[in-house]
């Protein structure tokens with residue numbers, strides 16, 4: 001079992017994608033199937049950017065075992081009021097500034113859903129959000 | 141087809157002279173929405189866009205894209221070029237707008 005930790009700073013787009021890139025490198029070193037890596041990277045990147053775009057700060061913990069990868073993203077921030085609505089493609093509350101950068105299409109959470117085996121979202125408005133994503137590594 | 145073929149045939153500007161232009165180009169993806177590119181672009185494609193900030197480089201690298209092509213004469217900021225060189229991402233430019241350059245690349249690929 002291997003565990004990776006990352007701190008994510010809300011509002012700072014400069015380093016967005018760093019955690020995803022480190023996890024991608026690690027999975028490559030572990031010789032994980034490249035198709036699986038691609039899916040994991042899509043999901044993790046979208047979760048990482050959502051902390052940057054929509055929360056104040058967060059933590060990412062990635063646990064890799066021979067069978068599974070579990071990615072837990074916890075943030076402090078405004079939280080998600082209606083998770084079902086947030087999961088709909090096209091739904092976004094992104095600011096104008098974030099949209100000008102090309103974020104805010106409302107495709108991040110749907111991208112996550114499509115690329116992992118299990119996704120759990122817990123959120124409390126005004127407190128924060130926790131995403132748990134799980135992908136099997138041993139059935140490639 | 142390689143990145144160098146695109147550069148030569150379309151007379152593209154190369155913003156990252158430090159990187160080899162020998163990567164394969166298997167296709168292209170046109171979008172200015174980052175999550176759309178994240179979800180749908182494929183390895184070895186050229187990404188044609190008008191976005192030119194740091195996150196473009198991050199996505200191109202995470203997705204193993206063969207190059208980023210900026211349209212309409214857009215010039216990436218220096219910090220973007222530096223990050224692209226560090227990550228080995230080729231950044232290209234054209235004065236043409238997206239439709240025109242995409243049409244030419246389409247013809248070269250099929």
Ligand SMILES: Nc1ncnc2c1ncn2[C@@H]1O[C@H](COP(=O)(O)OP(=O)(O)OP(=O)(O)O)[C@@H](O)[C@H]1O
Nearest residue numbers: 050054079086092093103104105106107108109175
């Ligand atoms: N960590 C989070 N904290 C608070 N709100 C969030 C968080 N993640 C997602 N949301 C809410 O869910 C909406 C949809 O998220 P999703 O990732 O699908 O789209 P987006 O981030 O707005 O745009 P895109 O991901 O396409 O750039 C967001 O606009 C935001 O309102």
Ligand SMILES: [Mg+2]
Nearest residue numbers: 046050108109
């Ligand atoms: Mg998002």
